[in-house]
Amino acid sequence: MSKVPLYINKSKALANGQGACVLSGAVIVKNEQEIYATAATTLKDDDPTAHAAVIGIRKTRLKQRTFQLIDYEIYLSEKPCPMCLLAIFQAGIKKVYYQGKEKIEEINLTNDYLKKAYTVIKP
Numbered sequence: 001m002s003k004v005p006l007y008i009n010k011s012k013a014l015a016n017g018q019g020a021c022v023l024s025g026a027v028i029v030k031n032e033q034e035i036y037a038t039a040a041t042t043l044k045d046d047d048p049t050a051h052a053a054v055i056g057i058r059k060t061r062l063k064q065r066t067f068q069l070i071d072y073e074i075y076l077s078e079k080p081c082p083m084c085l086l087a088i089f090q091a092g093i094k095k096v097y098y099q100g101k102e103k104i105e106e107i108n109l110t111n112d113y114l115k116k117a118y119t120v121i122k123p
């Protein structure tokens, strides 16, 4: 059985609410094993970059002593904001799952996906 709902539920349990990633939760997984799970600390730390995905990437890289997280997946309590999406891409994570409005959504994070995601924010 897929562990996707399990990790999505954990990310939602960690989250402190929904809205623009500020209250998000994240679980980072490798080979179906949880490596790191966290909540955003944006408000607590007064840090606009402390979204759960960004914290998770930083901590996982330190914990695993690796620069790239190529074989990892990330599970998020809500759709990642542009900052988190780019951080996930920069970390080398290719598979993103998040809780959508009605169901769990999946992103295959390729160059093409990013190009399409950012066409809406071109100047």
Ligand SMILES: [Zn+2]
Pocket: 020, 021, 022, 051, 052, 053, 080, 081, 082, 083, 084, 085
């Ligand atoms: Zn974010």
